[in-house]
Amino acid sequence: MRNRLKTTFAGILFLLAGTATPTLAQQSELKSTVKIATSLAQTATAEAPQQVRILPVDAAQFQVWLQEKLPHVKAKAITSSSSITLTNLKPGDLAVLQQSSLVKYIDRAHIQAKEELELKDSDLSANSISALHARYPELNGEGLLVSVKENPFDTTDIDFKGRIISSPAFAEVHSTHATTMATIIAGGANSTPLAQGVAWGSMITSSSFSNLMPDETAGLKANQASVQSHSYGVGVENYYGLESMAYDEQALAYPELLHVFSSGNSGSATTETGAYAGIAGVANLTGQFKTSKNSLSVGALDTNLAVGSLSSTGPAYDGRIKPELVAHGVGGTSEAAAVASGVALLVQQAYSLIHNGALPPAALVKAALINSADDVENPQVDFKSGYGNVDALGAVETIKQNRYFSGSVAAGATAKFILQVPEGVQQLKVTLVWHDAAASPDAPTALINDLDLRIQHVGTNQVWQPWVLNSYPHPDSLNKTATRGADHLNNVEQVTIASPTSGTYELQVEGFDLPEGQQSFYIAYEYTGGLAWLSPTSNNSLIAGSTNRIRWSSGGTGTARLAYKPHNSSTWIELSGSVDLKQPYFDWAAPDTIMMAQLRLTTNEQTLLSPEFLLAPVPKPAITLNCEGQVLLQWPALKNVTHYQVYSLQGRYMQPLQAVSDTVAILSGPEQEASYLAVAPVWANATGSRSRSVTYNPEATLCYIANFLPKQLVMDSVLFDLDLSTVYNLKEIALERFDKGTYVVVQPKALTNQTKYKLYDPAPATGINRYRARVVGLDGQVYYSQPEDVFYTQRGFVQVGPNPARAGEEVQVIAHGEGIVQLQLYNMMGQLVHSSTDGGVLKTVPTAGLAAGIYILRLQTEQGEKLVTRLLVQ
Template structure:
């Protein structure tokens, strides 16, 4: 509950309800938890002149579903790893709030920080989330996460209020993942307010929530009660303005039916992002947490080792997202499909601004749009002050974003959705108008004319200023880019493989071809491919290595050289105290084999051999875990 005078409330409690135990939360400072409240006590509490709001604490959180598969291509995490191999989350730490993950999992080797002691059993779900965020890929390629060298710490979701921010900061945590939920809740409660206050007190800490897996359900309460399949986000804490809620899509970018939809209780855009999670929004949130770590790391490398504001991380992630579902924003996919590579490129190319504004003041930023840009996109985000419990509308400080082109005097407003409580209204396309509801605003212009533009950020209503804000922008990229295969990709011969790419351009067809290593002739895989589809399936033949190319009307696009071989199964021949023998099947075309051992933090090269057998002496046996890879064409 929240109270308006701590001293008077405590005195009243001692007199009226002496058997009830009272404990105070750190933030907001007027929030208390009461233990031992019985039904007759509630009427007294509600009549207390010092009590302003009563909420239900400690609802039992539930994991949003275990992980069955992973995909680092849909959200361009694998392409990011290929483009920037040194960007892997080094020096960053993530907190995974739910049940404890398994600290002995070899995919976290040497990177687990000591958290709170707990008697709870380790959770397979939490371990899967931690793997998606920061798995090291030691167990298998599927064990590699987005920020695969980041540190990890476990936190407990039995307390739904925010964790001690000072302690998180002390332990170096810059992102906390929340892949859990409760029932559908549509109001601005004490947990909502606490997370908004937490974000303003610790402005560099990013909180990422799963939207929930109740996408086909109907809210039993609130403004949108009784409307089927909308406003079904699982937990009032996910209504917070200054956090990210993430929905789930399949590998084609389609929002899966079970992914919880918005709007938020007051009509704001929720979820803000979607990411791959065919089995639910848990893994989608985990992927976005990993991306957030990489955005923070890229910023630290560019700007002298300091962390970015969390509002900037949010602006960058939303601005770089790829539109999916209905055009512009919507209540199913928010601002779009998260794009890790695009987000990091925004930071590395310094396409962002940070500043602050007061009531009626205005900040103006100038950008120059290059010729041939497919789309100009700008996103404004700010961490807003916490609202009062049960507020009809959460927004306190209201900023306005406008795009202006001096050469033609044209102006563009942000995209805004109808939030009227009717199913037809909630599916209407976004329109350009001032936004006085959200603390995120976005403007897009398709095929903008080249030249100088101005971004105007104005303090429309700033009762608690000055208000800090962040702006990110991009111009889009035209052309073709391979997503799979990439450098280091391995295909299994005779097994259908999904080839994927990005194409920004006119709808057209192309010819897909492949060339085995050592050959000079290209062979047709598919004579006609729809480039806008972004994928096709190919069953590779037996070959040591190969390369693909897409022949389009405007150019030829070569893939990286990739390998083709069946997965190697490393076997133990014998294991004795003085030595052990490992063996594996031969791979056609392999000149050597690289043996790896698991060191303090990850797999390290141990030795190379031309044989398919390795004898390990006693000095190498303490490594315990080993892996092998064929050497094909010096790779």
């Protein structure tokens, strides 16, 4: 009876699928029993595509048949799958393939993948990653390898220094998108603290999405890649095809590898095929591979913890829950998938440190991630956010606190596990996950081995079933809140109990329908209760004078009062008298001052105090001197800051270089070999946020004078702009003019704390004058700028050259005055032969087509001054 019900539901979806199979007319004409992908079904009797993928019944026999029936078709086996790619197809070949008894399924061939949006706003506090880093600093992904499958990332990026595993994919041109995704996952924060990735200590490599099938399992195993991140799509596809099957097969062949896919950025799209065809905004994942059962698909949340309008949603073609998770992704689901990939690495590392370096099964990692996720959107599970928002700290603590079980069960048998639930628990959550066998591409539903999860209270015998969704293809059904019931579609099942009574509970996993025999599984569980601070943490700094988002754990209800106080103060300063706890964050416009501070969240039941943290501004350093063995790193002073820490890139990461009490760091000896430098303020033994890193090039000379240029090359007053890189250790500056074979001072200038100066010659000579700037150090060392020539003119001055000019030759004009000048050229008959305006330093007048003779050139400046001169054309 159970199997009959399951088959009946599958049949309903199959009948509703519309164009999911060829029409009856086509089937009759082709006499075919071969299943074909939706995207190919309607082309069976039309012009065929040039290439397809097929799943053969027997690969060797198919190759013999192909050589006999379609000898022009080229076949290439796919090493990561049992499928074969066929190329060089001609019209009518697809119909022949459909009639072959040696072909199980025909799928579309490779489609060019596209990256799915750019990074807009990375925030590691959004998924409790900052809190995780603070509580478990040893967890950074070290010892693990993540593969980023799309275009290659930039291997010269200093945020990956020393952690890149070579790959043939790097032969292609790198992309900004891939570099951004790699940074979110594993960035080392060398260029800026904002470039810190989730698993910033992990090794990283690239794989090309020019092949949408899984990479070779042997290669992934050899490199010990444990997570592969996929942030790309191929357009809306919602069916279980050869790619989906291949990824599910690989999950069984390499059970420690977790594939993480972005759900896609087509949330407003309407699928045209399958059971959900024509229903706007549902079932629009961007790639059939994302509907695989043993992977994770991840949607995106905006800054308000709402699913982004463009985030692709489920269900999968057969009603399964997709995406399973969401994460912070202002830039789209690419970013969200990268975040989830990084968190998966930290979960793996937490397990590995406990189990002597062994990697956990990916099904356990998946269970930990799903079970710890924070509920968003509709209560419990839904087709937009899946099981909720990734909680990195909760997922890792599932492993570290050993809150999981593993087991296996046979058909008709039940595996049982005991939980002792303590008092005061707000919610008990339990999630069952198993890696299911790959389905046949023609299966109406993808689930093969069906397990059932239940929780039973031992004392009362009360039973709780999993949350299930209504997958009937109608908007009203798909948007309904989850209800409890048996789940015969998904290989993930979750049961929650709100405010459970303390006592003994039994977790029961029944082998409902197991055609392949024994099925292994993993169960994760957690107890939630009370509020907890997520950000700020004790080891991170908030930015003074900026808006900072502070966060606490989700799940609270009602309102609270939020306040802060400086260290050693007894006065709390209120930030809000009514914070909605359902929105677990607050944007604080922090005062522009440096201090140690603490936050307080007060409800009717409890008072929650944050760790003390540093509130400080961020320095803005620059290399201000690189001259004759002396190198200076300098920055504007920060108010009330008396100490700073200078960092340099040493090995893989930025490391402390020197501590200073001034706003200048003098580099000497080996320190001058540092290529990247940064600065952070220090206050009360706490260190604030590092600045962006500045690049230091030992070969780039900078001897105080950064810029020395005249206001204009032709002018009636000589005025220069002088920009100094620093005034550190300087005692004087001056403007010098070359006069009778030597330079003489024409204007000494008083030195101030400023680096920008105006220099002026009160008595220049008419014509060309040459100048230079001079600066003198406290040690008497003199530094000069490059020489600059200025043509000085007096009022009424105008000069034309060449004069005489040959006809057709361009004449240049130097004239007194600034800005745009109107030029008019008249012949001796008073006829206007040329008129133009010119704002250049040297004005030009064309003579092409002019007869030989004398011409009158008139100029009028923007100031109204009129100048006249003669021009002889020969």
